[in-house]
Amino acid sequence: MLAYALRRIVIFVPTLFIALTLIFVLTRLLPGSPVATLLGGQSVNAAKIEEVSRQLGYDRPILVQYVEWLPRILSGSLGQSLFFTKPVAEVLLQRLPVTLSLTVLALLVTIAIGIPLGIWSAVRRGSLLDYSANVLSSLGMALPPFWLGFVLILVVAVALKWLPSSGYRPIEIGIWPWLSRMILPTIALSLSQIGLIVRMTRSTMLEVLETEYVGMARAKGMPERIVIIRHALRNAMVQIITAIGLLYALGLGGSVIIEQVFALPGLGELITTAAIRRDYATLEGGIFYLTLTALLVNLVVDLAYAYFNPRVRLA
Amino acid sequence: MISDASAVLTASPVLDVRDLTIAFRHRAGPVQVVRGVDLSVGHGEIVGLVGESGSGKSIFARAILGTLPRQAEVLEGKIAFSGSDLRRVPPSEVRQLRGDRMALVPQEPMTSLNPALRIGRQLTEVLEVHRPEIGSAARTARAIEMLDLVGVNLPGERLAQYPHQLSGGLRQRVAIAMALICGRVELLIADEPTTALDVTIQAQILDLFVRLQEQQRMSVLLITHDLGVIAQTAQRVAVMYAGELVEVAGVNELFAMPHHPYTRGLLDSLPRGGNAARKSHLPSIEGTVPSPAAPRQGCAFADRCAFRVDICGRRAPMLEATTSGRSVRCHRWQELADRFACRDAVT
Numbered sequence: 001m002l003a004y005a006l007r008r009i010v011i012f013v014p015t016l017f018i019a020l021t022l023i024f025v026l027t028r029l030l031p032g033s034p035v036a037t038l039l040g041g042q043s044v045n046a047a048k049i050e051e052v053s054r055q056l057g058y059d060r061p062i063l064v065q066y067v068e069w070l071p072r073i074l075s076g077s078l079g080q081s082l083f084f085t086k087p088v089a090e091v092l093l094q095r096l097p098v099t100l101s102l103t104v105l106a107l108l109v110t111i112a113i114g115i116p117l118g119i120w121s122a123v124r125r126g127s128l129l130d131y132s133a134n135v136l137s138s139l140g141m142a143l144p145p146f147w148l149g150f151v152l153i154l155v156v157a158v159a160l161k162w163l164p165s166s167g168y169r170p171i172e173i174g175i176w177p178w179l180s181r182m183i184l185p186t187i188a189l190s191l192s193q194i195g196l197i198v199r200m201t202r203s204t205m206l207e208v209l210e211t212e213y214v215g216m217a218r219a220k221g222m223p224e225r226i227v228i229i230r231h232a233l234r235n236a237m238v239q240i241i242t243a244i245g246l247l248y249a250l251g252l253g254g255s256v257i258i259e260q261v262f263a264l265p266g267l268g269e270l271i272t273t274a275a276i277r278r279d280y281a282t283l284e285g286g287i288f289y290l291t292l293t294a295l296l297v298n299l300v301v302d303l304a305y306a307y308f309n310p311r312v313r314l315a
Numbered sequence: 316m317i318s319d320a321s322a323v324l325t326a327s328p329v330l331d332v333r334d335l336t337i338a339f340r341h342r343a344g345p346v347q348v349v350r351g352v353d354l355s356v357g358h359g360e361i362v363g364l365v366g367e368s369g370s371g372k373s374i375f376a377r378a379i380l381g382t383l384p385r386q387a388e389v390l391e392g393k394i395a396f397s398g399s400d401l402r403r404v405p406p407s408e409v410r411q412l413r414g415d416r417m418a419l420v421p422q423e424p425m426t427s428l429n430p431a432l433r434i435g436r437q438l439t440e441v442l443e444v445h446r447p448e449i450g451s452a453a454r455t456a457r458a459i460e461m462l463d464l465v466g467v468n469l470p471g472e473r474l475a476q477y478p479h480q481l482s483g484g485l486r487q488r489v490a491i492a493m494a495l496i497c498g499r500v501e502l503l504i505a506d507e508p509t510t511a512l513d514v515t516i517q518a519q520i521l522d523l524f525v526r527l528q529e530q531q532r533m534s535v536l537l538i539t540h541d542l543g544v545i546a547q548t549a550q551r552v553a554v555m556y557a558g559e560l561v562e563v564a565g566v567n568e569l570f571a572m573p574h575h576p577y578t579r580g581l582l583d584s585l586p587r588g589g590n591a592a593r594k595s596h597l598p599s600i601e602g603t604v605p606s607p608a609a610p611r612q613g614c615a616f617a618d619r620c621a622f623r624v625d626i627c628g629r630r631a632p633m634l635e636a637t638t639s640g641r642s643v644r645c646h647r648w649q650e651l652a653d654r655f656a657c658r659d660a661v662t
Binding site: 125211212213215216217218219220221222223226230231234235238308309310311 | 380382385410411412413414415418419421422423426427428429430431432440441444445477479490493
């Protein structure tokens with residue numbers, strides 16, 4: 001297990017390197033320049049733009065910029081934004097808890113609801129519950145999260161006034177102020193994910209329940225609860241876990257939109273603004289943080305994968 | 316229905332199946348995969364159940380254990396285990412019998428052990444469920460003792476291993492240990508226990524089987540398509556074809572003089588000294604088992620039978636008792652038995 005974990009961690013390094021390179025290249029491929037935005041668009045003359053670009057170092061060859069940029073971002077100092085008075089790292093660290101709250105809560109809710117529902121659907125295949133879960137998960141996957149967000153705001157926040165409609169309070173202020181503002185965005189983000197995980201769990205469980213070793217567990221007189229949890233689910237988890245890793249990446253994408261809908265000052269909202277302004281430092285830093293969380297989640301997934309699959313662990 | 320030879324052998328059988336009919340639910344209506352089977356296994360007896368794949372053997376075994384797949388159901392009949400009709404016993408009580416007083420040795424050792432659980436866990440959990448009074452240390456000791464009994468080397472170390480670290484033969488030994496670990500098995504159902512193994516390992520496992528059966532004085536229902544396995548182990552044989560028993564006989568009688576043309580075909584397709592010397596090809600039975608969904612008139616084997624006459628296609632034969640306490644389902648068994656007795660006398 002230790003050797004496997006070390007291998008996964010070593011692989012983490014080149015993955016991070018590739019991700020960083022992609023972040024840099026894709027950001028620079030964006031048409032337009034931060035200088036033009038900074039100086040106020042079309043009306044500024046070309047000479048002025050060139051001069052500021054030179055001052056900022058944007059006129060140098062892209063490779064030179066990259067070689068200088070890479071060690072800097074790895075050391076965590078993400079540079080100075082052209083639009084904020086604070087260093088980028090400080091801005092990002094302020095925003096990170098918002099996005100983490102949203103994506104991690106959504107993932108936890110997805111796991112807590114999706115997996116049991118999927119198991120239940122598989123075990124009670126063809127029952128009313130199975131059909132209802134099927135309809136709900138289709139619906140969840142079909143409804144766009146932003147639309148769901150608007151509906152939730154209108155119904156729960158505006159009409160019923162049960163929960164605040166938008167904004168963010170840090171958890172330090174108190175659990176409820178924080179949680180009450182996270183509930184609706186979490187629902188909006190997790191509903192489509194739940195649909196996915198229910199289906200994934202259901203089909204994997206159906207497959208595993210047909211295997212000979214599950215038949216053997218029954219032939220040994222194991223109670224149905226043990227057959228399902230210990231014998232079937234444990235094996236199904238290998239595939240479910242993989243799906244969870246993918247889901248987190250999907251959730252990050254969804255969070256960018258959800259943060260806009262619920263006016264959450266998270267990384268997604270920051271990245272959107274930075275992209276529009278071609279604010280390279282903030283954009284790159286923001287995506288770097290999101291990438292890092294996704295890579296970490298996948299590292300945990302890989303380790304969990306080994307836990308559930310001894311053939312991987314001992315290979 | 317006429318009783319089979321078991322009544323002669325034992326007074327009260329461990330397993331007594333009467334008129335068992337099993338069907339798969341299907342859109343077009345139930346499809347019968349086992350029809351009116353009567354079979355009993357006496358105390359300390361090894362009964363072989365032979366048939367081609369698709370003949371209904373495994374479904375029959377699962378019906379006895381009460382672990383039929385969800386799309387299958389018992390339509391009628393009685394499954395008496397140690398005197399009580401399992402169809403009238405609540406499923407939770409049947410579950411408590413499984414793995415304790417009746418146990419299964421599965422067909423595929425490669426796939427019937429759970430790949431995610433250690434060998435030790437898979438052995439001790441049986442005790443946990445059926446013998447809760449035994450403590451954890453005693454359970455482990457018992458698991459080691461069982462592995463040792465079935466000839467697994469380094470039993471203590473095996474407990475921490477996973478199935479994929481074991482060879483097929485070892486896994487089947489583990490499966491046998493798992494079936495016997497509670498120490499109270501009255502009926503062991505072995506569903507093709509050696510089919511997936513190498514020939515040399517097959518012989519070892521069969522030897523182990525016979526030895527354990529004698530030691531533990533249990534009854535065994537041995538399901539196989541391999542008459543060679545039956546010849547080495549069983550005392551009595553039931554031959555199943557397309558969900559019906561076509562012949563039931565003592566193993567010596569059956570091998571000496573098969574009454575049903577299907578049994579004869581099975582025996583002829585066994586490689587034997589004389590056979591191999593005469594011919595380069597083994598004879599085989601032409602055709603395949605008819606689909607259980609196909610409408611059936613007359614004898615199920617008629618289409619493949621070399622001795623078919625008019626009546627075979629029109630009227631289904633009954634399982635009838637022969638003079639020697641055997642039973643056979645064939646219109647012409649008497650006539651054929653006479654003919655083959657003559658021929659065998661000549662050659």
